[in-house]
Amino acid sequence: MTNFVIFPLLIPLLTAITLLILKNQIGLQKIISALSLIVNIGLSLYLVQIVFENGIQTHELGGWTPPFGIVLVADMFSALLVLTTNVVSLCCVLYAFRSIGEDREKFYFYGAVQFLITGVIGAFLTGDIFNLFVFFEVFLMASYVLIVLGGTKIQLRESLKYILVNIISSALFVIAVAYLYAVTGTLNMADLSARVSEAGQPGLLTGIGLLFFVVFGLKAALFPMFFWLPGSYSAPPTAVLALFGALLTKVGVYSIFRLFTLIFYHEPQFTHEIIGWVALLTIVVGSIGAIAYWDVNKIIIYNIIIAVGVIVYGVTLTTPEGLAGSIYYLIHDMVIKGALFLLAGAIIVITGTSNIKNMGGLIKNHPQLGWMFFIATVSLAGIPPLSGFIGKFLLVQGGLESESYTFVAVLLVSSLLVLYSAMKIFMNCFWREPKLTAQEEKGTTKGLLYPSAILLAISVFLGVGAEFVYPYISMAAETLMDPSVYIQSVLKE
């Protein structure tokens, strides 16, 4: 069935449109948005399976053959990310049911979430560079709405900055597409790849590639372009923050992977060198931020920056193991960042503050929350039975094989600092003398814990069931290593 690729994209779009009609029926909105995500998880599982069995699936929109029409391409990398996106979104939406409040729900909260998911999945599936821009704008527009919805002072202040940064990077995206079109005369990624390799990637194309790197670096919060992220992500409520932290920067990471493994891979000694150093500095800056703060959300936000650096470095590794490690770490990170933000949100609900110094002794009244946070922490740092370990292990292996010893050292030291920063939250919030008695607590965690329990279970499964998961990941890495597979399945030469 060649039409199958479009369904994971179509379902959130149709759901979003339906939810716009049902403004005041909040109960119905909740049922529809959860149901559509569950259906979409099923569909994307099936998509992963058919890509695994039959190779890359393409869907030519309108029946126009590429490079003349827009084509949707699902290779293993995109299919896995689509699946992860749906799972994480489902958990964030479940968390929102109990936490987001009627004021926001009545003003199209769930509709905006579905549009965000549409944009993210579209960006993962598209095979056309201008279409990628359009899907970026779809999820950015939804994210503008979600970041400001509620209209508190801090949200208004931070969303002004967030929107400004993204307008600038979108304009740069348009300019980069204009340059690329002028040089190659095509917008289809597979066709671009073929033409760039015919031309042997002269300096002009390398420059355009670096302009794209700046654009996606701004979206993914890489080292000199990460400055907007800590402020903006401290504004929205927890459910939105978890959705942003798990999905938005990762789309930038995905685009960097796609572009530098498919199109601009001919001058690695120049482009990949720059990417490598930027990624290393991103890890360093993220680690500094993560150990500097005494604010629960700020610490996890800087952990996003560290993880983005670690994953992006994977582009420069020359072995399939390195790339597989990067992909594994990407999927692990989407899951675990979602879980961490949701758990941190539950802590903030109980204590009414995000400052670690004002917390203490939560383990007495909230043992489940405490031990779940502990598991999330050790999984984040990469302790063996859990999912963070395998990604980092493969990355270290790939780094040693590619002789990137600096990277291996930075990765291992940063893991320690990640563990320190997350343990700082655990030890200060959950141990020590209790600061609040059961009566003084600001809110209840009823219904807030099971979404993160689902995510943690997936994280444990990714770690313990690595034997089962690894063939999929390694297939994704092999497709990324060999662009001709992608080109042949799209252009059908």
Added chain:
Amino acid sequence: MEILMSIVAGILVTIAVYLMLSRSILRIIIGTGLLSHGAHLLLLTMGGLKRGTVPLLGEEAASYTDPLPQALILTAIVISFAITSFFLVLAYRAYQELGTDDMDKLRGNENND
């Protein structure tokens, strides 16, 4: 002709950068408008400004201008139009709630929310 257009686009981007580095929100929004003008003009220029008639098959001409950049610009224009209107309303709301249009006064940390 392409060189002239590139210079014009460059001037637009220069002014946009200058305006976006200023303190008033409205000047910043004018800057984003000019930036998207610059980007759209560049998209048109980079598609090639070769002579040809408008891309309408009814014209039955020997050569047409490239229709693809025009479609891309049309898409980019509506997107930036939507974002600009959202940004303007947001700036208005922020002015109502926060009582200032000076970006320097919108700085802050957790203590002065």
